[in-house]
Amino acid sequence: xxxxxIKDEDNDGGGSSSGDLESLRGKPMNWPxxxxxxxxxxxxxxxxxxxLIVWSKRAGxxxxxxxxxxxxxxxxxxxxxxAALARIWNHEGVTDDxxxxxxxxxxxxxxxxxVLYLVKNLLQYxxxxxxxxxxxxxxxxxxxxxxxxxxxxxxxxxxxxxxxAAFILLCCGCTTAQLNSNSDRVxxxxxxxxxxxxxxxxxxxxxxxxxxxxxxxxPSRNINxxxxxxxxxxxxxxxxxxxxQDFDAVMNKGFFHGYSFITVLMILNHALSGIAVxxxxxxxxxxxxxxxxxxxxxxxxxxxxxLFGFHLSLAFFLGSIVVSxxxxxxxxxxxxx
Amino acid sequence: xxxxxIKDEDNDGGGSSSGDLESLRGKPMNWPxxxxxxxxxxxxxxxxxxxLIVWSKRAGxxxxxxxxxxxxxxxxxxxxxxAALARIWNHEGVTDDxxxxxxxxxxxxxxxxxVLYLVKNLLQYxxxxxxxxxxxxxxxxxxxxxxxxxxxxxxxxxxxxxxxAAFILLCCGCTTAQLNSNSDRVxxxxxxxxxxxxxxxxxxxxxxxxxxxxxxxxPSRNINxxxxxxxxxxxxxxxxxxxxQDFDAVMNKGFFHGYSFITVLMILNHALSGIAVxxxxxxxxxxxxxxxxxxxxxxxxxxxxxLFGFHLSLAFFLGSIVVSxxxxxxxxxxxxx
Numbered sequence: 001x002x003x004x005x006i007k008d009e010d011n012d013g014g015g016s017s018s019g020d021l022e023s024l025r026g027k028p029m030n031w032p033x034x035x036x037x038x039x040x041x042x043x044x045x046x047x048x049x050x051x052l053i054v055w056s057k058r059a060g061x062x063x064x065x066x067x068x069x070x071x072x073x074x075x076x077x078x079x080x081x082x083a084a085l086a087r088i089w090n091h092e093g094v095t096d097d098x099x100x101x102x103x104x105x106x107x108x109x110x111x112x113x114x115v116l117y118l119v120k121n122l123l124q125y126x127x128x129x130x131x132x133x134x135x136x137x138x139x140x141x142x143x144x145x146x147x148x149x150x151x152x153x154x155x156x157x158x159x160x161x162x163x164x165a166a167f168i169l170l171c172c173g174c175t176t177a178q179l180n181s182n183s184d185r186v187x188x189x190x191x192x193x194x195x196x197x198x199x200x201x202x203x204x205x206x207x208x209x210x211x212x213x214x215x216x217x218x219p220s221r222n223i224n225x226x227x228x229x230x231x232x233x234x235x236x237x238x239x240x241x242x243x244x245q246d247f248d249a250v251m252n253k254g255f256f257h258g259y260s261f262i263t264v265l266m267i268l269n270h271a272l273s274g275i276a277v278x279x280x281x282x283x284x285x286x287x288x289x290x291x292x293x294x295x296x297x298x299x300x301x302x303x304x305x306x307l308f309g310f311h312l313s314l315a316f317f318l319g320s321i322v323v324s325x326x327x328x329x330x331x332x333x334x335x336x337x
Numbered sequence: 338x339x340x341x342x343i344k345d346e347d348n349d350g351g352g353s354s355s356g357d358l359e360s361l362r363g364k365p366m367n368w369p370x371x372x373x374x375x376x377x378x379x380x381x382x383x384x385x386x387x388x389l390i391v392w393s394k395r396a397g398x399x400x401x402x403x404x405x406x407x408x409x410x411x412x413x414x415x416x417x418x419x420a421a422l423a424r425i426w427n428h429e430g431v432t433d434d435x436x437x438x439x440x441x442x443x444x445x446x447x448x449x450x451x452v453l454y455l456v457k458n459l460l461q462y463x464x465x466x467x468x469x470x471x472x473x474x475x476x477x478x479x480x481x482x483x484x485x486x487x488x489x490x491x492x493x494x495x496x497x498x499x500x501x502a503a504f505i506l507l508c509c510g511c512t513t514a515q516l517n518s519n520s521d522r523v524x525x526x527x528x529x530x531x532x533x534x535x536x537x538x539x540x541x542x543x544x545x546x547x548x549x550x551x552x553x554x555x556p557s558r559n560i561n562x563x564x565x566x567x568x569x570x571x572x573x574x575x576x577x578x579x580x581x582q583d584f585d586a587v588m589n590k591g592f593f594h595g596y597s598f599i600t601v602l603m604i605l606n607h608a609l610s611g612i613a614v615x616x617x618x619x620x621x622x623x624x625x626x627x628x629x630x631x632x633x634x635x636x637x638x639x640x641x642x643x644l645f646g647f648h649l650s651l652a653f654f655l656g657s658i659v660v661s662x663x664x665x666x667x668x669x670x671x672x673x674x
Contacts, residue, residue, distance in 0.1 A: 138651070161669060162499065165662050169506065172655045172662075181518040183651050314475070314520050315652065318509045322659055325502045325509075329666070332498060 035284045039292050042276035046296035049269050051303055056262040063258025065246040067238060069267055074234035076271040081228040088222065098222040102229075109214055110226075111233040116207035118237060120200050127200065130193030135186040137178060139197040144171040144290055146198075146205030151286050154209050159287070162333025167287075169326040174294050177301070177319025208286045215282040223282050230278070291330065294323055372621045376629050379613035383633035386606050388640055393599040400595025402583040404575060406604055411571035413608040418565040425559065435559040439566075446551055448570040453544035455574060460537050467530030472523040474515060476534040481508040481627055483535075483542035488623050491546050496624070499670025504624075506663040511631050514638070514656025545623045552619040560619050567615070628667065631660055 088098050131139060148167045151157060159167065189197070215226055242250060249257070280289045298320050304310040425435050468476060485504045488494060496504065526534070552563055579587060586594070617626045635657050641647040 162666070165666055165669070169659060169662055172658050176513050176652070176655050176659075179516065179652055179655075187651055314524055315513070315516055318513050318516075321509050322506060322513075325506055329499070329502055332502070 035280075035288070038276055038279045039284060039288055042273065042280055042289065042292045043296045043299065045269060045273040045276055046293050047299040047303060049266070049273060050297075050300040051307065052262060052266050052269055054304060054308060056260075056266065064260075064263050065242070065249050065257070067242040067246045068250065068255055069263065071235060071238040071242055072267050073270045073274065074231050074238050076267065077274050078228060078231040078235060080271065080275065081224045081231065084224045085222070085228065088224070097218075097220045098225060100225055100228060102225070106218075107229055109210075110229040111237075113207040113211045113214075113230070114233045114237045116203050116210070120203040120207070123196055123200050123203070127193060127196045130196065131186065131189050134180065134182060135189065136197075138175055138183055138186045139189070139193075140201070141171050141175045141178075142197055142201035143204050144174065144294070146201040147208055147286050147290050150202070150205045150209045151212075154206075155213060155285075157285070158335060160333045160335045163287075163330050163335075166326045166329035166333060167290075169322050169329065170291065170294055173319045173322030173326055174297060175319070176322060177298060177316045179315040179319070180313070205286075208281075208289065211278075212281045212286050215278070223278065226282070227275075227278050231274075287330070291327060295327065298323060372617075372625070375613055375616045376621060376625055379610065379617055379626065379629045380633045380636065382606060382610040382613055383630050384636040384640060386603070386610060387634075387637040388644065389599060389603050389606060391641060391645060393597075393603065401597075401600050402579070402586050402594070404579040404583045405587065405592055406600065406607075408572060408575040408579055409604050410607045410611065411568050411575050413604065414611050415565060415568040415572060417608070417612065418561045418568065421561040422559070422565065425561070434555075434557045435562060437562060437565060439562070443555075444566055446547075447566040448574075450544040450548045450551075450567070451570045451574045453540050453547070457537050457540040457544070460533055460540070464530060464533045464537065467533065468523065468526050471517070471519060472526065473534075475512055475520055475523045476526070476530075477538070478508050478512045478515075479534055479538035480541050481511065481631070483538040484545055484623050484627050485542075487539070487542045487546045488549075491543075492550060492622075494622070495672060497670045497672045500624075500667050500672075503663040503666035503670060506659050506666070507628065507631055510656045510659030510663055511634060512656070513659060514635060514653045516652040516656070517650070542623075545618075545626065548615075549618045549623050552615070560615065563619070564612075564615050568611075624667070628664060632664065635660060 085098065085100065092098070127136060144167065148159070148164070152159065211230070214230070215223070277289060280292065298316075301310065301312060301316060305312060422435060422437065429435070464473060481504065485496070485501070489496065548567070551567070552560070614626060617629065635653075638647065638649060638653060642649060
């Protein structure tokens, strides 16, 4: 559960600061090469996230408080945004596109993704009254569909029919790859559980699409400025979460109680993933992000076979093939513009 | 097993005679409407086949000998071909395209599909040393891929890249829909088992593609003449099978021992399915046949929910969605000619 929380917040979540050399110079990256690099980075970072989790589980239970780790992730991303901005100001001077101060009108939208995730994470505690944890993992694949639908409706971007078919396949393929002997229980989910799962998928999809809208609203705006605002609010919300959930633990045992080398690696990884998500949102889109994290899920399983001796199921192979075909169809089905 | 044998021979198998009104008149059918009707008929007949099997199992064990039933299926199809031809000769007189007698050159190819099935059915007894029956059902989905590959190589017909993707999805979707908690055992299949499964898939695919080649070699040739020759050899091979496998039983208990109303329905159904397969081969192709029987597999499961209170698994739903998307992609991906 701890993992899910930290993972949800970062990966489904808002953008982040960037230490990337190209964007440090404040120029739009050279796409599609840059897009491919960032997408690859996101995929690798997301897979290694899950692998770090398994590793840390092997090493023992989580002893640190997850809220403090989340707060540090946001802080690290904020710091990286500022560092990148400082470099840009040095090289290019302060311009309209890279100045930190901005109008209330522009800033007011930045806390919205964070609020959406807060609501979603609150709902998460209630959905377990209706679904067990593996069932919830299965239902989370609804995010794929909700992201696609909201991407179409809110951002008004078109996917070709082949690409829609590919998106449905991506959802089916990911779910198939996660099937195990208990998965059928999810079919017994009561109506309330389904409704909550759908609402959560919509919240998550909406947060992603909204972040993309923020990042792209002013394309010339330096990504580090956008990230700074996004993550200042992320820090604020996580500070509130520490006070509500872990105030006593932090007061009695200290902020860094239970931190280990793996914890530090995980925080670093989450911060870098956040950066990658943010860049994908600005220079690519939510669809690319969904594909990237789905492929990462499969990569994680394959790497786990070698690292931890996991066994792959037939369902995993079938799901992986369906996901691979989906990736192919997404690119083959590109609309001619 | 009995069911599989009778099913394999008919449905994967050669064409058959036709009582269809259009083809009775010896004219090529009015495609694509006719193609759609025949494809629909094949789908419905194939699903009801499986449902008849479940029904007959509920009613008790098979007591009749399967070889005699297979022989009667071939005989019935032969009889229908002759009846159709008689009508055509009456209406239109004997022409080059509807005369029964033909050259040795033309006839010599007709027993080949039957021989291929014979070899495949023999192999079937040996593969069970390596795979259990549910595992074999899973491996049989390799037929889909082998049919596609041989269709491309032997008939030299092109599928678009999207259609190839759709074909891979069809195979994955059908397999996913059949997954159950024991399916993973198929991954432990030893190399010999895999080789035999692949050889059997190739034999089955080759028989299908070869039948299509025979049916289309002379498009003007009346389908009933082609069916007559195909099924005369079917009768001959099944007569040999009776002698080898069930000679004592037939001699002691009689040819029709254990026949019931359901047995008669099944024979009728198999004969009609054979007719539909034959028409699909002549007027459509192996690809259409594979889609048709795959969709029939799903239909059977859905109908069984209502008829027999079967439960559908999550894997079934996912597989069905993948198959549906595959059907869509096959049609959306048609090559522009």
